[in-house]
Amino acid sequence: MRCAAPRCARRPRSPRRVDLFSQLRARRVDGVFVSNEHTRDATVEIGGGDAALGAAWICVDDGGDERVARLGPGEEIVLGSGEGAHVRLVDRTVSAQHAALVHRGSVIEARDLGSRNGMRVAGTRVARAFLSTGSTLELGRAVVRVEGRAIEAAPRIDAPLPHLVGRSAPMRRLGGAVRRLAPLKLPVMIRGESGTGKDLVARALHDESPRKGRPFVALNAATISRELAESELFGHQRGAFTGALRDRRGAFREAHTGTLFLDEIAALPLDVQAKLLRVVEEGLVRPLGAETSTAVDVRLVVATCEPLEQMVAARRFRADLYERLAVCFVRVPPLRERTEDIAALCAHLFVTSELGPRALSPGAIAALRGEKWPGNVRELRNVIVQAAVRAPGVIEAEHVTSVLAERGGRRVRLRPDDARKIFEEAGGNTSEAARRAEVPRSTMRDLLRAAGVRASARQNVPTTPSP
Numbered sequence: 001m002r003c004a005a006p007r008c009a010r011r012p013r014s015p016r017r018v019d020l021f022s023q024l025r026a027r028r029v030d031g032v033f034v035s036n037e038h039t040r041d042a043t044v045e046i047g048g049g050d051a052a053l054g055a056a057w058i059c060v061d062d063g064g065d066e067r068v069a070r071l072g073p074g075e076e077i078v079l080g081s082g083e084g085a086h087v088r089l090v091d092r093t094v095s096a097q098h099a100a101l102v103h104r105g106s107v108i109e110a111r112d113l114g115s116r117n118g119m120r121v122a123g124t125r126v127a128r129a130f131l132s133t134g135s136t137l138e139l140g141r142a143v144v145r146v147e148g149r150a151i152e153a154a155p156r157i158d159a160p161l162p163h164l165v166g167r168s169a170p171m172r173r174l175g176g177a178v179r180r181l182a183p184l185k186l187p188v189m190i191r192g193e194s195g196t197g198k199d200l201v202a203r204a205l206h207d208e209s210p211r212k213g214r215p216f217v218a219l220n221a222a223t224i225s226r227e228l229a230e231s232e233l234f235g236h237q238r239g240a241f242t243g244a245l246r247d248r249r250g251a252f253r254e255a256h257t258g259t260l261f262l263d264e265i266a267a268l269p270l271d272v273q274a275k276l277l278r279v280v281e282e283g284l285v286r287p288l289g290a291e292t293s294t295a296v297d298v299r300l301v302v303a304t305c306e307p308l309e310q311m312v313a314a315r316r317f318r319a320d321l322y323e324r325l326a327v328c329f330v331r332v333p334p335l336r337e338r339t340e341d342i343a344a345l346c347a348h349l350f351v352t353s354e355l356g357p358r359a360l361s362p363g364a365i366a367a368l369r370g371e372k373w374p375g376n377v378r379e380l381r382n383v384i385v386q387a388a389v390r391a392p393g394v395i396e397a398e399h400v401t402s403v404l405a406e407r408g409g410r411r412v413r414l415r416p417d418d419a420r421k422i423f424e425e426a427g428g429n430t431s432e433a434a435r436r437a438e439v440p441r442s443t444m445r446d447l448l449r450a451a452g453v454r455a456s457a458r459q460n461v462p463t464t465p466s467p
């Protein structure tokens, strides 16, 4: 009986699968073909692997600091710790020119270049290996992974983020996290101490996303008054309340198709938190005084330097809103964890200040790198500007240390009463007071507590408890 189905075309012959074990004295370890020293000069014809690999992405992790290099068909790169290596690994167990990777069309050939500590696949030392997508290779303590076309469209994750100065490992990790999260619509929670650059990270999340070019709206919850918070966020109609003389679109509708950045989310009053939760859940905004709701397409990015989990436990932040927002986290590292960025940051901060470019001696940089920087980059900027004013030419270590000594004294001398005064001058706003005093918000809060000042939920109404 003839089969109703059309006759199957003859299957194309699969690429010739070389018996690597017999011809090359090779073994298969963890899905990777590896050969021993004797095969170093053998000519190989490989079948299998990825039929046509296209460009591969070589991901190098040498201690939490992942970098990616593109390797196109026919291209070769050298990995090592020396200056001549195409991809430099920061690991003392890696030789100057440790291994070469060659794209052979359907596989990546890895060759040990006579390294001291060798090249390993799943712990086995090998002289040569043929990698396909998903394979990993160990060079000393560093791990090299081959990724295929799936991430071909992804940008280099180690490329600097625009506007965010710093090439240190923590900043590159931050860049990677931002680039991984940017294409999504999920809310992002940015955490980090005051002055670390959370605003810039929020902006980078927008600029690296497909929403770039669409609106980016930023609103600081600590600086909007309780009465106006709802209107600022969701808008109002003319006449909705006394003083509502004309319609207001509100941040959500202004950010439609783009990104809304809510800074200091912890300062949002509880009743507004409930309304925000509804908008996040339903994607619908109802301006004050309006009869109907409007659909909005907004990517929400929030930032906080407060321990939100503790606030949830203390019922000062809604648990359901927290659950909605705490989906993807980005941690902005404090400056003390990335002091190697200080020289580049200083150059940037001078250029963007009214002082223009100023030179710092190596001693001055060393003095700055020795600091703990509780006020982070914001504090660094203030210190170097003050040092620059004292220095006629190049800023020397003594200019920096004299400024630091004075400020250090001031930091130590900041007493609860001083904090209260600054708080009052700042209109009862804890964040602003912390900024003015150049101390972290948590320090300001502790000082205010010690001074008997209780900041309200929105942190701009100072209330002194009755005795």
Ligand SMILES: Nc1ncnc2c1ncn2[C@@H]1O[C@H](COP(=O)(O)OP(=O)(O)OP(=O)(O)O)[C@@H](O)[C@H]1O
Pocket (backbone or CB within 6 Å): 163, 164, 165, 166, 192, 193, 194, 195, 196, 197, 198, 199, 200, 305, 345, 348, 377, 378, 435
């Ligand atoms: N990596 C960086 N590169 C360039 N400038 C930076 C960087 N980090 C911080 N800054 C600068 O430092 C200052 C403080 O940054 P920013 O206001 O973003 O901090 P923040 O974390 O949002 O602080 P807060 O929580 O107090 O609002 C800004 O002027 C910002 O431009």
